[in-house]
Amino acid sequence: MKIKLSIKPLAIALSLFGATAALADINIGVSVSATGPAAVLGGPEKNTAELLPTSFAGEKINWIILDEATDPTAAAKNMSKLVNENKVDLLIAGSITPTAMAAASAAAESKTPLFALAPNPADGEKLKWTFTPPQHFALMAESILEHMKANNQKTLGFIGYADSYGEDWIKAINAGAAKYGVTLGPTERFQRTDTSVTGQVIKLLAAKPDAIIVVASGAPAAMPHSTLNERGYKGQIYQTHGAISPALLKIGGKNVEGGILVSGPLFIWDQLPDSHPSKKPGGEYAKLYEGKYGAGTLSSFGGHVWDAWTLASKAIPQALKKAKPGTAEFRAALRDAIEGEKNVIGVHGVFNMSPTDHYGHDGRARTLVQVQNGAYKLISK
Amino acid sequence: MDAAVALLLAQDGVTNGAIYALLSLALVLVFAVTRVIYIPQGEFVAYGALSMAAVNAGLLPPTMWLVVTLGLAVAIVDSVAAIREGAKARLPLIIIKNAVLPILAVIVVRYLPLKDLAYPVQVLIALGFVVPLGPQIYRLAFQPVAEASVLLLLIVAVAVHFVMVGMGLYFFGAEGGRIPPFTEGGVTLGPAYVQYQTIWIVGIAALLIAGLALFFEHSIYGKALRATAINRTGARLMGISADLAGKLCFTLSALVGAFSGILIAPITTIYYDTGFLIGLKGFVGAIIGGLASYPLAAAGAVLVGLLESYSSFYASAYKEVIVFTLIIPVLLYQSLTTKHIDDEEDH
Structure with missing residues (x-):
């Protein structure tokens, strides 16, 4: 006591x-x-x-x-x-x-x-x-819409996470779509841990949009992309800044070839022109990070x-x-x-x-x- | 929707349904024999798939030290129990089986050229370092409380699930894994292109189900499991060890889970936490079978696969909602039609 x-x-x-x-x-x-x-x-x-x-x-x-x-x-x-x-x-x-x-x-x-x-x-x-x-999503969505307009693509199919990431991207695209003459649809959703997106992809293919955007992160973003290619989709496939990672290439392989991603400048800092302000700090951070955690971990x-x-x-x-x-x-x-x-x-x-x-x-x-x-x-x- | 689309969706649904069916059978088996609602069943899918991905890439099976550690723990627990019972003669066998064998396996695997081995050998190695986790988990987590209520066993199962997911992240990382198909390519059947892997999945699932049926009907261990499932006390009086039955059914369920993972990993990416949802869908199938009937559970699981596939076409945002809502009418029907049997009558 x-x-x-x-x-x-x-x-x-x-x-x-x-x-x-x-x-x-x-x-x-x-x-x-x-x-x-x-x-x-x-x-x-x-x-x-x-x-x-x-x-x-x-x-x-x-x-x-x-x-x-x-x-x-x-x-x-x-x-x-x-x-x-x-x-x-x-x-x-x-x-x-x-x-x-x-x-x-x-x-x-x-x-x-x-x-x-x-x-x-x-x-x-x-x-x-x-x-x-x-x-902000709107900033990123605008970049894709610009590219669509420049390449005369008018309809955009959507397959994205059934969560706030997908939802916020739909909002961001809708907010800017009219300005760039783009119509969004159909919008399909999937889960990160889904083992198949065949149903969604078939529905997208039936609508024949000029381009399709995959709204997902990292490796899971590869699955809709691959399924679209395997089912013979010929239009442009876009990916968001959540997707850019070595895993997307590793899992997606040749099926993600030709896909266009919007991304922050960090991931490809070494390809930025010298005039880009983020090139120098990006390189410093990348070296520090990869120095501690290993090459390819950025x-x-x-x-x-x-x-x-x-x-x-x-x-x-x-x-x-x-x-x-x-x-x-x-x-x-x-x-x-x-x-x-x-x-x-x-x-x-x-x-x-x-x-x-x-x-x-x-x-x-x-x-x-x-x-x-x-x-x-x-x-x- | 035309016939071609319907066929494509059906093919997709049956493929996933076959995996759910395997898991639902394992769930029914574990529940019937040990009364454990085995939430971690799905984790074995991820462990199997990701271990295979590692071995296929020439890496050591990430779970090997876990198998060794749990093996040592089992050896200690079993040895203490044997000494208390005064059965010291059993000690050497206990130690060799649980502690020495895994260590030997680790040493052997270390010196194998994993990357260059034949595909089936890689599968065996991956399974070899995942399946033992099943009986080890039974021995350490469930056997000490084997006589407890269903609710307590469920809570232990939930705890094991969380531990396994957490360790999965540690072992395999957050990025998923994929493995090459058993056979590359596919064949055009009518309007649909069918990957060979799809045929493998449905074929092997059917074979496994048939194999399990034969095992239960004709082998002495299978009969022992069935006897335990029907009446635990009665089976024990007939000399069937409940501990052995428990270990056996956990081994089987780990094998079925891990092998399911290896089956689907070529057609989809598996993440460390993918297993839970796959397991849950198997669970929905098992519920349709009342957690008691194997054929109904398998049929229910295929139904879940089909429902999932068609709802992903019609209303992809609500796919999971539709699949899991299926439980409600099924449970309602079952609670209205079945006479309530007290699970705790053994006590």
Whole structure:
């Protein structure tokens, strides 16, 4: 009994000590989908977070990296832990749209700036605290629509994930379709773990669209592409920026030959013209990442964490002038500083933030890439 | 929809249905003998397919150290039990079977030129390092609670499922795997082009089902399993070991699962977590068979495959909803027509 009684105050004292010690440093909370269906995204994001510096601008930086397991509930739990227990000054979270939305709610509630790692429809108070380094779908969709117009393609068939990624792409294409004289349809959906898409593909083939877009990520994007080719589809097949990865080529083989992907500039940084601002930082990041995790491991998604840090590292010195880390004032100052950032060069284009645009991208954040002879070749910008 | 499209969809549905049928049979078997609703059944599909993908690429089977570790654990648990029972004479056999054999297998595989081996040999190696997980999991996770309620066994099964998915990600990575078909190419049958692999799948599934039927009808082990399924206590009184029956049916279900994975991996990409959904669809088939009837379960599973294929054509966004909604009328029908039998009568 005696021992029990004496441990409790000791534990409290220790935790208080821990809390005060942590207050002097900058705490950054990271919550990514390192496991679960979005592990292809979350894995490289976690790996990138582990590469980031542990001291900066004379302050110690504590990285608290958690796994949200592709689950919005787990993401919400992580957020409350990071905000309440770790008292983080900055959040980098949300590998997929649903977890990013969970993070955005927590960010707005606790008034903590957030870098969301997936495009998201945050608005109002949520938008105020949420910045999104990955490209907005509308920006990416426009690139494909432009290419369609230039090649006189008027109808676009759609086969995409039956989740928010697919849904947001439909919205993005519909928003820009009229401007480029493109009609969308039929729209078919599939699941990442489906073993067959024959039914959907037959329906698409019957409608004979000029082009078909596959909206999926990584290796699963290869299945509809392959099935379309095997069933004799002759039109242009497009893929989204979620698809670009070595796995697509490995799984798709000759069946994805000729496919056109919209992509951030990072993945093909070595093919960018020297004038492209992202070539240099992209190369630096790629070398650092592949140096630690092995050649051929580079992924587009890890780059968003890198860009989040680039944006944060520009804002932290300004915020430090106004307040001490660990305080609400510091978090507010950090948010204001990020919102005011102009011409910050990242591995995915150049960021120009404003109160209404928390993505900050322009056309430099996207490229069109074609699969030629089993490799990705830059075809525009 | 014209006849050609209907035929194509039917072909697709039957192919997937054949896999679901195999899994539903394994589920019925495990449930009948051990009362475990075997959620991790689907994981063996992924483990089998991805191990084969690794061996085919010339890599060592990723699960081999897991087999060794679990083998050592089983050896320890069994040895302790044997010593307690005063049956020390059994110790050498226990240790050789569970601990030495897997280690020897690992050593042998290390020195084999995996990439250059014949395809069937690669299949055997992949199966060799996945199937033992079945009895090992039974020994460690289920045998100690074999007499517990169905609900507790279900919860243990769910836990095993999560552990296996997590380890699957660790072993095989998030990117999926694909293997070359048993026979390249295909044949044009009327309006439809049929891949040879499709014929392999349906053919082997039919053979396996026939093989299982023969096994249960004519072999002594098969009869022991059936006896245990019909009446556990009675079977035990007749000298049939419930532990042996459990291990045997978990081995069979692991074999069926892993081999199903190897069958479909040439026509689709398998990810570390693909198995769960495939297993669930097999489960829907098994439910249609009331978790008791093998032919009904197989027929139900083929129905699931067909339903899935046609709904992917008509309403792809609602495909899973349609497939899983099928359970509701089936359960309703079953709960209205069957007399409730108390599962816990053994206690």
